[in-house]
Amino acid sequence: MKYLDRDLSWLSFNGRILQEIASKDVPLLERLKFVAIYSSNLEEFYKVRVASHRFAQKYKGDKRNKFGYRPSFILQQINTIVSEQQAYLGKLFFNEIVPEMTNEGIRFLCGVVNEADQKLLEQYYDKHFKEEFKVLEITNDIFLELKNQAIYQLIIDGEQQYLLEMDYARWGRFITLEQNEDYTKIVQVDDVFKYNLHKILGHEAETYAFKISRDAELYIDEEQDENIVKKIKKSLKKRDTGLPCRLLFNENIPFKHINSLRKKLDLDMASLIAGGNYHNYYDFFGFPEFEHKPHLYYRRDKEIACKSLDNSLDWYQTIGVKDVFLSYPYQSFDYVTRFLKQAAEDEAVEEISTTLYRVSKGSEVGMALEKAAKSGKNVFVLSEVLARFDEESNIYWGERLEQAGAVVKYGIDKLKVHAKVFLIKRRENGVLKSYAYLGTGNLNEKTARIYADHGILTADERYTKDLDEVFKFLKDEQYEPHFKHLLVAPFVLRTKVKKAIRKVMEKAKAGAEQQLHIKLNSLEDPEMIDLIREAADAGVKFQMVVRGICCYCPLTEKQKKNVTIVSVIDKYLEHTRIYQLSEKETYLASADWMTRNLSSRVEIAFPIWDASVRGLLLKQINYQSNDAKKARLITPEGDNQLVKGNNKLSSQQYMFELVANL
Template sequence: MEEEKVQTATSHYPLMDRELSWLAFNYRVLQEAKDPRVPLLERVKFMAIFSSNLDEYFKVRVATLKRLIKLNEKTRRKLQEDPSDTFGQVMQEVRRQQEEFGEVFREGILKDLREHGIHLLTEHDLNPEQQEWVRAYYEKTLEPLLLPIILDETETQLFLKDQTVYLGIKMWEPQAGEEGKPERFAMLEIPTKKHGSRFVKLPTVGDKRYVMFIDDVIRLCLPLMFGAYRQFDAHAVKVSRDAELDIEEEVSGNLMAKIRKSLKKRETGYPARLLYDPETPQDLLDMMMAHTGITQDELVDGSKYHNFRDFFQFPDFNLPGLKYEPQPTLVHPLLEQEPSLLAAMQRQDYLVHYPYQSFDYVLRLFNEAAEDPKVTAMSATLYRVADDSAIAKALARAAKNGKLVTVVVELKARFDEEANIFWAGKLQKAGANVIYGVPDLKVHSKLGLITRNEGGKLKSYAYLSTGNYNEDTSTIYADHALFTSDRRITRDVEQVFNFFIDGQPDKEFRHLLVAPLNMREQFVRLVDREIRHAKKGLPARMVLKMNALQDERMIKKLYAASQAGVQIDLLVRGICCLVPGVEGVSENIRVRSIVDRYLEHARVYIFHNNGEEQYYVASADWMTRNLNRRVEVAFPLLQPDLVEQVRTIIGLQLSDDNKARDVANTYIPASPPTDVRSQYATYNYLRSLVPEGVHPYREKKK
């Protein structure tokens, strides 16, 4: 391990730098784009994911580093490390990854596309017939969407929109008889949103398919736009702006207004970076900098094309063989046969595993409750919902049907604030009681509570999940969701909603772990119990799965457990600041990360407990923000068959020798080889649970 990538918090234990650890995670995404085992058009999507991730990283994390660098020296000395040093290491690693990204695209993706008859053409590759077709397409479709801005001495300051690609244009050699400056400069926004795609499909010839960036269509047609000149040079730039909300996280005053104001500020936040084409002539670059206020410090070398996230829109040309084989959504082996989910939940608990099994069950639950005359109240936490959220619609309908509906809407869910504001307004109009989070905390838990009058007594039903109420992401995020009426769980869920209502921390939780009220303390207690067992010579083990491990206190506790002899397996998809395998510190800790077809999003915490295992499924990572500054929930699995399901799934992930990497991003082999690809093995396992005679797949909606 390179020394500069490890920081030492104290002389007693090592820590991986958080920023570099995140970049290591994004490199795993790039590895998927390089992997020849991944279908070609899926590799193209991983290129888009890598780019999209990096954009958000610059908007949030790099912007934060730059804000810290601007602090006065006295304040900066209070920080654990110099942000300037971290920033330098981050930019060095980003440049290295960007160079490899370009190489993967040029030498891998483009080459393989050509081998499959898909040709991504530039303006220089077109034959005369294609040039004629492209010019006609430009005049009919693109030209009405374009608004060039001339840059000259009198031009006022030009504002570049966040995450938008522009062409900086230099033109020279005026046409004969034309009067004017010998050279001029202009900027032009690439109209990706207005056009509906970054790409233009050209006519197919035989088995050859052709596609172009609209950037190159515009480059070819610059003489049509600026007819007074003969020579042109056009290079792309893109700005990423600071996306931190920078608001007081409290409900005092009108939080909605603060969020709306902050969303407007996001578009005008100071630049975190300006990506530019290194081939840009210096006079054009100087002109763009002069008119945009971008400084040399914000410049980051890019390539000819920016916003590779637009490759999400890359046409598939109806070639299914270049994509993942479809995995039809599975039905739940028990819930599928139940006409009433509430009646089924009276008898036992159920786990649904997304995206393998259908998300429709939670939609059915909320729709059933909204129409059930015996249901008196419904509550839910909304963190990230779909734009056309069926869950929010069901809650609104329940309120209109006279039920007491309480909805906790998190307005600080980064990049989803606008959708959440929209649904908060809709729900209020329907008569729901909308709560905008908790003072100083972000509500990240995913909970639902239904109260029903059964024979004069109120009975509660709860839905607890690791994932959001989001139909869109449920098809790509791997999560677990619990449907239960077990009073041990529902009583604690009621207490969580009471906390949302009154904000008082004096709540008692007997089975749920709730941040920031008791989660950290209970996790420490569970780790300490394993330490005690190890010291007594008893078997001691933990399997901890999360998206990110950053909290220093929990990392230090895991080091202590390793030193006591506790065997620890960590499944960490993203940031992992713990350093495994250090003699005398962490030699009993193994870390693996799985990046594959679906985004591993579930958090699972397993404690051996001398053979009486305890399983917790959670919304929370072991990051300081999750444990201290968010409302999170971890719920126990109390039913043996549900424990067995999660045990099997986690076991498959620990056996994965196809997509599992260590902290150095080296694929982990199995000895002997198991050839387990855990996400596919999980699908097959859940498919095997469907009884004979039951159609295993959910019918697609027409």
């Protein structure tokens, strides 16, 4: 085994989410949110990764992938692992979380209903749902056009079958049946239906929940003579009718009924995944809040002030004197949006250029750019319209900004634009001066509250001149950019990082102790993995933090000894990429070490010259590598064992101190 498979490694990552659900150190309703995260992750995994394996198996033959595995093997392994994880999740949810909620006065009725509850359910049905639940009889000649991810109830009444879609968008999912000083009684709309089925049919019957997940890939017809936005809009309409890749069903349903359903949907047996009475656990993101019970949630930490900006009367002058380092969510992303808003209103600002990868519908960044364009400034936006599951939002903002007068470009041919940057040009004393933002996370103020990322505001020409080269290329793909300081993929990032590692290898071979510190979301690229192995064999030590996919596995004793990799799962999603390649060579980056990031995306790694910031980044990796509360060792066995240690705080708690003292 030369590499771990990326998808099996990802399932190990989702297993680390399960560990947070099981952890008694995590506040109770935060454990419920981790249930939602686990479920949301798995849903996307099936729609994208499992669907791609099924597609490859069906249309390309059962050929080995670059890691040496066949789709048939991977699909079999996925089914085994997911079945085990789902069973464990069910035990945690019903045997621990629901009873503990009851102890806290939150009575979440999950199919356990007494006579008094039954009466409440019937009263609620009579008042709110009497005309809502419309069941469809399933006949031999009926065509089942089932929606992607929607929950359905299959009703079995003797030889007859009926179907009902649980329309959560219309009805909501969680219903408060009763509330007083002692307790709150909450039920899912599924149970309002189940316990009133006798009123709908006139008698009792069996009912079982199921759902299908469909292929979410956008298959864009390159032959169509249309622009990319029109092609994507057409493809988005097909997403809900894509090839089914999973049929998740209540494990108690008689086999003949689920098999009949499988055949109607043209699914193979491997697509059947047994589950419980309820599905779409990611809906627990919308579980009712209990603000009067703060102990059930993470403590709301006060954001750390950026003193250099808070004490400044002129942000341009402050940023012009010294780069401003920002760390989210320990500090507010509002500093970035405020700077953009100032630029939008500043008459001296003539140009704003930016990349947008994932933006929310109510984006403050988008509104600032819109204001700038309407005021007559030259606004250029590279909107990455192929950012999966954010295509509609990116198209929405692209078209809105076009209407405001901005020049909008929807991606680059054969490349995704994943860099997170903007460049402002302001006329000062008759000369255009550039100001820039470079970050590791999206220009999205909502995700910046839960994703741990870093960024800088700068006027340093070493950044801005190279960034100008980036935007010249984004505006004109025929332009050949040249970079002195930024490592930009797919141009120089891979080669420069490899060169730096080889330089360290030579020093190690000469007898000098050498250690590299790397923090990534994913380590998947075979070429980079092979280089890490080669360097480790030469004596270079690697201290690595890899949150998710990690395809590395050691092949020699030296590699086992010299490469330590941990993953940190905690309150915030670890999203920062840090490459500390020598004592004075540290980069923040948008790029993971995946083949797609290094070879098929526009990515930027930017050097950090400030020694104090470099020190903070090194301490961050050190704290995370030794985090005995939230760091798990990544090993080929995938057992996710916690790092050993005696620290009293988690590494994210330490980060508040580091950022506050910077």
